[in-house]
Amino acid sequence: MDQQTVQGAARQQPDGMVHEGVPYREPALLARELRAPVDRALREGGRVVAVLDDPNRHALEDLLGSAAEAIEWRDPAEVHRVPAFTVATRWARLTRRNPRPEARTTVIAQHLDLPGVDLAHWIRLDAALNVALDGLPVTMLCPCRADADLELLLRVSHPALRVDGQSLPTGTLRDPTELVAEYPPPPPADLGPPVAELAVALDTLPAVRHLVAETAPRAGLDPERTADLVLAVNEIATNSVEHGPGHGRLRLWTRDGLVAEVYDVGRMAVPFPGIVAPPAAGARGRGLWLASELSDVLQVWSDESGTTVRLLAEAGRAG
Template sequence: MTAPTTPRRQSGGLVHRAVPYRDPEHQATVLAGPVTDALEDGRRALVVVEPRCATELQRSLGRDAGVEFHPPERMHSAPPFTVAGRWSRAVREALSDGATGVCTVGQSMDLPGADGAYWTRLDLALVHALRDLPVELLCCFPDGAAGRASAGALHDEFLVDGAPVPTGCRRDDHELLAENPQPPPRDLGAPVVVLPVTLGGLGAMRRVVERQALLSGFGPSRSEDLVLAVNELVSNGVEHGSGAPVLRMWRTAGGLVAEMSDAAPCRLAFPGLAAPPVAGARGRGMWLASELSDVLQVWTAEDDPGRVSGTVVRVTMTPP
């Protein structure tokens, strides 16, 4: 094995590299080096890979090495925006528990509802969510000409035999998003609430949301979380959008869904995905809504040109 290299951190602290592999056994071998380095440096390791690679990596490192393995089907059971938030929370929890940094490992794989566009959007969302954190983000992919072209479009560097190698084909994030659109908002049928909201109606809106939460079996604490999340979204539309967003709510098998739609476009591809500065007085609304809800989805005219007009944000929460 070649000597490990010190990760080259980007301006915000993130190291983001694509890792080619031939088969699960080779994948585990090439990951053992950077994961071991992370643990020896006082960092944590969070790994989401296919079962065969996970088994081989556990065998190589030892089951008591301290690596945190997350089941792929559980981690990726939501849209990319929400999954990136899950990664961000896991990293921040590790840092708050004393870790000096985190090595995260992931890979695209065959999962229900996760096509090529899903993995592209997830990779871009992860970079946005983790860019200000001391994270080494390693993205594994099957080696080959097509794989290197696809991975190279999303990464500045490959990690080959323990050494960083420039990809030479990194592409613009907005171009990649436009070429890999997410599905448009799913039709949920007739909503139980349709409520245009202006500045003077925010108080009444909060009472409507609380009533729907209680009717859906939410307890006081869970209801309060939903009210706060929806209030942040709608307030954004009132203050920074058209001034008159519309709130819609549905009861579904997956939980209570609240949607804020506004005619004003949002110019950010992943609004609110990264945690705002602690001292910042603004920019916390969308991020807070994401933290409080089970699933947050955002569709914007900038994010999905020609598919969405204005801005649509949905949060889903399930009863306790």
């Protein structure tokens, strides 16, 4: 492919997702690399959201001047305090809820060092983004400090790299399911003794709903959030009964809101649970999607011992 063809491809703006890694060596160079796509997005009236550390944010603000006031800045520690799949789901929601759906959403989401966030988090996140954002009108730009190892990781998880103002196809993108199989979510953390628990079976589903509704207000959830979580837990418990082994166990914890967990001895082969809505004509798979939409965090772990689905509804968070 000649240089003219590559530049022509870079100027095209597809209707669906653009997911590009942006290797950089210093903030000033990153700012120059980001200027063109940000200018274009703002000129076209698109929504621009940025998650950058302070040096990169200041460099971009200095370069853009007053135009930087139109960017929605997000705190990296706040964005990445939740699991990678949840981050991907939230970017997809933000895109779908764009107040100007006719304009593209542009997200600048830096890969950076954060306490408790390891390299596997970024691999899972980029794999999940390729699934969650597929077909959506969003440009996801992922700045990452350039070194040999990190650039290699960018190449396996991004369809293209943005280098010197050009969008260059990597040709080395790997299947997201394969990446997540190599870098699976960590096992569920031990939350200690639950504040309440109950057997899950067909005849206990009403009691499951009642227990969640009774416990949620004590965890700080308002009536709307309580109703959402009751419905979310009911979807998971019903899945366990109807599509799983037919019985399981519900446990509840009051930690930063209400954590609800359903465990059973069945296996669930869903690499990206709750991230993508099933087809409208489909009769299966809607439970995880609804549970994800109705909670703040959904996590699923499945191995030879069984399947754990954990939901979090945060206290004080709007529905």
